[in-house]
Amino acid sequence: MSIEVKNLTKTFNGFKAVQDISLKLESGSLVALLGPSGSGKSTLLRMIAGLEIPDSGEIHLTGREATYVSAKERNVGFVFQHYALFKHMNVYENIAFGLRVRNQSEKEIRDKVHDLLSLIQLSGFEKRYPSQLSGGQRQRVAVARALAPSPQVLLLDEPFGALDAKVREELRNWILKLHEETNVTTLFVTHDQNEALEVASRILIMNHGKIEQDGTPIEIFDHPATHFIAQFVGETNYIDTEVTEKGLAVWGPFRFPINPSFTAGQKVRIYFRPHDVYVTEQFETLQVKAKIKKTRFKGTVIEYLLDIGEGKSIFAQVPKGVALASGFKDGLDVYAAITAFHVFPL
Amino acid sequence: MTKETLIVSLKGAKGTDPVRTLTEPRWVRVLLIVAAVLFIGLFLILPLFEVFASAFDKGWEYYFNAVRDPMAVSAIKLTLLTAFFSVVLNTIFGVASAWAITKFNFWGKNLLITLIDIPFSVSPVIAGLIYVLLFGLQGLWGKWFIDHNIHIIFAVPGIVLATIFVTFPFVSRELIPLMQEQGNDEEEAALVLGATGWQIFWKVTLPNIQWGLLYGVILCNARAMGEFGAVSVVSGHIRGLTNTLPLHVEILYNEYNFTAAFAVASLLTFLAIVTLIAKTIVGTRYEREKEILPSSLESEPSL
Secondary structure, rough: EEEEEEEEEEEEEOOOEEEEEEEEEEOOOEEEEEEEOOHHHHHHHHHHHHOOOOOOOEEEEEEEEEOOOOOHHHHHEEEEEOOOOOOOOHHHHHHHHHHHHOOOOHHHHHHHHHHHHHHOOOOOOOOOOHHHHHHHHHHHHHHHHHHHHOEEEOOOOOOOOEEEEEHHHHHHHHHHHHHHHHHHHEEEEEEHHHHHHOOOOEEEEEEEOEEEEOHHHHHHOOOOOOOOHHOOOOEEEEEEEEEEEEEEEEEOOOOEEEOOOOOOEEEEEEEEEEHEEEEEEEOOOOOOEEEEEEEEEEEEEEEEEEEEEOOOEEEEEEEEHHHHHOOOOOOEEEEEEEEEEEEEEO | OOHHHHHHHHHHHHOOOOHHHHHHHHHHHHHHHHHHHHHHHHHHHHHHHHHHHOOOOOHHHHHHHHOOOHHHHHHHHHHHHHHHHHOOOOHHHHHHHHHHHHOHEEEHHHHHHHHHHHHOOOHHHHHHHHHHHHHOOOOHHHHHHHHHHOOOOOOHHHHHHHHHHHHHHHHHHHHHHHHHHOHHHHHHHHHHHHOOOOHHHHHHHHHHHHHHHHHHHHHHHHHHHHOOOOOOOOOOOOOOOOHHHHHHHHHHHHHHHHHHHHHHHHHHHHHHHHHHHHHHHHHHHHHHHHHHHHOOOOOOOOO
């Protein structure tokens, strides 16, 4: 039930979609492949499924070499972004398809389809056609269809990409629950970082055909390995400055204690998240003066654009309760400190 | 514009119905409708009526004798035979080529698409001549076939070949855009689920294209039955042997046997009307099927 990929490479008309990727997924894991569009994540997924042939490298499924095994023989479940349900077949026949082509008995098929229908909470929908289902229902049928032949691994290509926010949220929770119940090794592709952070126990971040970081959601969020990840995952402020002296960078009124390995005069980019900016009305400690320029309501947090003098400004996010209690409003003088940041050489 | 002026302009001149002022004046509408009706009547309905009127000019009995004439019966048989072969072969070819062109990438794909269109751009008479040049007595391979006692030109095989050529693009031209629009997702899904190539074709691809395919077949059939130019060149007009219905009509007409000519022509006309009705029915189903594709996203019942 494990997936192992070694030095996989794929080029489309000179465009390097996937470059020398190696990865290993343990049996029963739930892993997200996160990246912007065109990063090669779907190509990697399709190669694992056997829908694309790699230029070089190896794919092993459950410890067996499968690089040039036909998609038909690989026994993987694949869920497409646009469902790819068979339009002219009803829900029952869609789910039964993978079992029929394996010549299973009518009774086995019936039992299996009914089990899956209750798993996807669509019992009683057997006779419906895909066009009579909502987007979320269709995607659940697609998952059931992929699970019917008891695949070794389940691959999902942007499974919730075509759905609206509310349904997406529900399906995320559902896929987590489904994974707990079936425990099938699952790899899903997404460009939505929230989806990856929330659902997966491990995230692989892809950019330009390469994996830039492989880690748990917390590792990825708190310790981005590259510039790209620092910008791509989560909201962030970034500023470009020079190292003033060994172990210190200064930007406006802010002083950043940095790793002594940076040399004085070196150009660096410093990333810090808006929620890592600590804002108070009264001076506490190590804070700099700031003025609230703009307020933006973002649900559970309120975002402020802070003017810190010298024509510089930063974004800060404050939990709604704190913001209301402090009486923050446009034009108010406040104090701000940056509590966490990441420095990358430019 | 303020609210008041908007209301005034909607009311139009002297309290007329506001909707009236939004459409064309009555005389324009009447003029356009009359022009359209006259045009259709003059160029479509009147000739159709004339065919049947002339066919029954000398009464029912004469009509049935003209249609039951052994030469006419033989022409009907040959037309049906030709149409049968053309439709069957072009359906197989059309599905195969559309499948290849839309589901795979290969060298020479654009060349194939261009080749399929040749019969549309070449005059049918030239299509006929091509076969005479290839299989005729003086032709490229003609001698070999004659030596082996195989008759193609001025015989049934030539007629079938010429008709196949002329009706070649109908099915594939109908299917290629349809299959392109549908993409490969369902086929890929079926493949990953473990289906073989044949299973994918019969269970997934074919049901998705059935109405478009039938539409193409109907058009192909209509053209195969009505083809005149190409068939005229290769047939040799041997009565009772190599005459199709359109050729038979021509012969009768040239012999000043107008009533018989129109009687036989009425058969072709009748076939055309049946084809039109079938085409309309299939076309409606086909359109409806296409509409289902981007289906509605209703609200989601809670999980």
